[in-house]
Amino acid sequence: MTSHFKYIFTMLIVFSLALTACNLPVAASPTASPPTVSPPVLATLTISPLPATATFTPVVTIGPTFTVEPSLTPTQAIPMAEVQKESNCRKGPAENYERVATYAVGQKLEVVANDLGAGFLYVRNPDKPEETCWILAANLAVSGEVASLPQFTPPPSPLPAPAFSAVYKKIYQCKTDMFFMFIIENTGGANFRSAYIKATDVKSGKSTEQALNAFDLRSECVIAKNITPLTPGSTGYLYTLPFKSDMRGRTLKIIIMVCTEQNLKGVCATQVLEIKPK
Structure with missing residues (x-):
């Protein structure tokens, strides 16, 4: 009996201890530190240049292909x-x-x-x-530009070159008017049919001028001899128009032009003289 009681008492004690153990607080697990993440190691990319002989030509096709026409050099305008x-x-x-x-x-x-x-x-x-x-x-x-134009060689001249000599002769007076008389000699190979004469007072700038279709000789205010045309080797005469003042002793510039056609057309030749009438 006593043994049986001990056995029951012992089992109660064990059961009590077991219940006590279940109610004890559970020890917290130690907190784990977050893992340390190291930054990624970037790989170094080394790009070696292509050899000089290598040619890379990208071809990109976008939409339709357009053909670019070559520009044309503008034609130079005719001067x-x-x-x-x-x-x-x-x-x-x-x-x-x-x-x-x-x-x-x-x-x-x-x-x-x-x-x-x-x-x-x-x-x-x-x-x-x-x-x-x-x-x-x-x-x-x-x-327009003419410097770049070609230079043409002209054909030989089919006409003889005009030439003449002019010499101051004298003062020719008609009533109150005073003219200056010149002798014209045709020294060329063409006939002369018209002439122009201009006299200018160098000091004052005053001038007279006239054109004629003959080389007549005058005497006492009338035509003494009609000379037209003035043929090669022959002699004719020209007279200035009168000045309103006395030109004796003054320096005059004389321009004489003779032409192969009437009205100062055709082939013309010109001479410039300087005289001082007395």
Whole structure:
């Protein structure tokens, strides 16, 4: 009996201890530190240059393909000239060539070529393309580049060059008017049919001028001998218009021009003299 009681008592004690153990607080697990994350190690990328011989040509196709036309060099405009003074246009760059046409002020001409230094331009009449000739450049207003134009060699002159000599003869007086008389000798190979004479007082600048279609000899206020044309080797006469004052002892500049056609047309030649009448 006693043994049985001990056994029961012992089991109660064990059971009590077991219940006590279940109610005891559970010890907290130690808190784990967050793991340390090291920053990623970046790899170094080394790009070696391609060899010099390698060529990389990217081809990108976007939308339709357009063909770019090459630009065209603009054609140089033809130089044009406008006549500023009525001018003869001839078959060569000199006044002893045959006349092709006479152009009035305002006439438009195409400039085709330069001469070899005589001061003429080779032109074409746009209204008559077959009409080409040489014209004095000083009588034109040119627009456009002419320096690059070709230089044409003119044909041989078919006409003899005009030439003359002029000599002051004397004072010729008609009533109260006083003229200055000049002797003209044709020393060339062409006839002269007109003339121009201008006398200018160098000190005052006053002048007289006139044009004539003859080389007449005057005597006592009338024509004593009619001379027209003035043929090669022959002699004619020119007279200035009178001044309103006495010009004796004064220096005068005289311009004389003679031409192969009437009204100062055709081939002309000019001389300048200086006289001091007494």
